[in-house]
Amino acid sequence: MPLPEFDFIRPKSVEELTSILAKHGGEAKLMAGGTDLLVLMRDRLVRPRYVVDVKGIKELRRLSWDEGRGLTIGAAVTMNEIIASDVIRKRFGALWSGASDLADPTVRSRATLVGNICNASPAADTAPALLVHSAVVEAVGAKGSRKIPIQDFFKGVKRTALGPDEFVKAVHLPNPPDGAKSWYLKWKRTWGEDLALVGVAALVANTKKWVVRVAFSSVAPTPVLVPDVQSAFEGPGTLEEKIEKAATYIPGGICPITDVRCQAEYRTYIAGVLVKRVLRKLLGLS
Amino acid sequence: MSRHRISVRVNGQLYEREVEARRTLLQFIRDDLDMTGTKCACERGDCGLCTVLIDGTPTKSCLVLAAEVDGREITTIEGLMKGEELNRVQRAFIEHGAVQCGFCTSAFILAGEALLKRNPKPTEEEIKEAVGGILCRCTGYRQIIDAILDAAKGAKK
Numbered sequence: 001m002p003l004p005e006f007d008f009i010r011p012k013s014v015e016e017l018t019s020i021l022a023k024h025g026g027e028a029k030l031m032a033g034g035t036d037l038l039v040l041m042r043d044r045l046v047r048p049r050y051v052v053d054v055k056g057i058k059e060l061r062r063l064s065w066d067e068g069r070g071l072t073i074g075a076a077v078t079m080n081e082i083i084a085s086d087v088i089r090k091r092f093g094a095l096w097s098g099a100s101d102l103a104d105p106t107v108r109s110r111a112t113l114v115g116n117i118c119n120a121s122p123a124a125d126t127a128p129a130l131l132v133h134s135a136v137v138e139a140v141g142a143k144g145s146r147k148i149p150i151q152d153f154f155k156g157v158k159r160t161a162l163g164p165d166e167f168v169k170a171v172h173l174p175n176p177p178d179g180a181k182s183w184y185l186k187w188k189r190t191w192g193e194d195l196a197l198v199g200v201a202a203l204v205a206n207t208k209k210w211v212v213r214v215a216f217s218s219v220a221p222t223p224v225l226v227p228d229v230q231s232a233f234e235g236p237g238t239l240e241e242k243i244e245k246a247a248t249y250i251p252g253g254i255c256p257i258t259d260v261r262c263q264a265e266y267r268t269y270i271a272g273v274l275v276k277r278v279l280r281k282l283l284g285l286s
Numbered sequence: 287m288s289r290h291r292i293s294v295r296v297n298g299q300l301y302e303r304e305v306e307a308r309r310t311l312l313q314f315i316r317d318d319l320d321m322t323g324t325k326c327a328c329e330r331g332d333c334g335l336c337t338v339l340i341d342g343t344p345t346k347s348c349l350v351l352a353a354e355v356d357g358r359e360i361t362t363i364e365g366l367m368k369g370e371e372l373n374r375v376q377r378a379f380i381e382h383g384a385v386q387c388g389f390c391t392s393a394f395i396l397a398g399e400a401l402l403k404r405n406p407k408p409t410e411e412e413i414k415e416a417v418g419g420i421l422c423r424c425t426g427y428r429q430i431i432d433a434i435l436d437a438a439k440g441a442k443k
């Protein structure tokens with residue numbers, strides 16, 4: 001079946017893109033990899049008058065890291081480019097494993113990190129990693145640019161904090177605390193490819209004091225952090241006891257639904273199992 | 287709706303065409319160029335049967351606009367033979383009976399060939415990962431994986 005009709009625009013610069021959105025923002029959809037957008041358009045769930053391809057803007061293809069500024073991922077950087085980065089694999093393990101578990105390798109050659117978060121699916125595989133890594137979204141609009149902490153970016157199912165004239169230029173991840181490790185685990189119905197029934201990212205560091213962050217996909221209207229987990233590590237007790245205690249905070253921090261993929265009760269149960277599993281992995285207990 | 291002039295090399299031959307903005311690469315290949323070896327099934331990026339190589343990278347052509355591939359190089363299943371000679375992966379698929387209904391075959395062969403170009407001696411796990419985006423509803427995966435493993439060794443005569 002043909003896609004609905006639209007005009008296709010391919011700006012060459014951030015300035016050009018900004019002025020296109022200033023004029024047509026409400027009627028335009030940005031396309032990076034297109035792996036979500038074209039499916040939504042085929043189903044007539046979105047009917048943009050303009051499809052604006054951001055891949056022609058060189059600046060947005062940039063993936064860079066340095067000790068001072070941390071990691072910067074431009075809006076047109078693909079999942080496969082993220083997976084190929086040694087720095088991301090070594091220092092931002094949750095992002096690396098989240099990107100590696102998203103869809104399948106053929107889709108990952110086109111799908112982008114920024115597209116994944118702008119689509120704002122509750123199941124976005126890279127969102128929990130961005131939450132535990134305290135990422136900041138750089139949004140650009142007609143009135144200039146602003147920085148949005150990732151936990152303020154998701155506003156609901158398929159809704160973000162972006163205004164109609166705004167786009168995400170890049171996502172920044174600060175360097176993690178000393179000695180930090182992070183990882184993402186995803187529970188699926190089939191191991192080849194599936195949306196997450198539950199996804200969990202965790203970051204753990206314990207050089208001077210405990211830093212423990214846990215975030216989920218597919219258990220709430222948006223990807224969510226469960227900040228209480230940190231307190232489980234601050235009291236006395238063995239690592240196993242701390243991990244058990246951390247898991248007790250999960251049901252109060254999530255609000256899963258029953259859908260075509262599984263039941264709410266099952267999601268709550270699996271979220272507890274996965275959080276223990278990912279913490280054990282990061283703490284060297286399994 | 288906007289229209290776009292594209293100049294794209296498909297299987298080594300240059301095509302200059304005008305396409306509607308909404309034309310997908312899959313529709314362009316099948317309906318404008320009449321190359322029907324690339325299959326159309328789910329049209330939503332799930333099945334992978336429309337896989338072609340864009341500049342050597344396996345890509346689901348139902349999720350690419352034709353207007354995006356201006357200046358790029360596309361390889362479809364029609365482009366793998368050299369003259370009358372089958373490609374190594376094509377030969378291995380025949381030898382291993384890796385073809386049942388045949389609908390997924392083009393996609394698996396292209397993904398297999400792209401993998402071998404990038405990684406001439408893949409492990410079984412690497413092959414499974416590389417073809418993970420393609421579904422075979424006859425479920426003949428064992429033969430498909432064996433064929434790609436064998437093609438890596440140099441297909442039997």
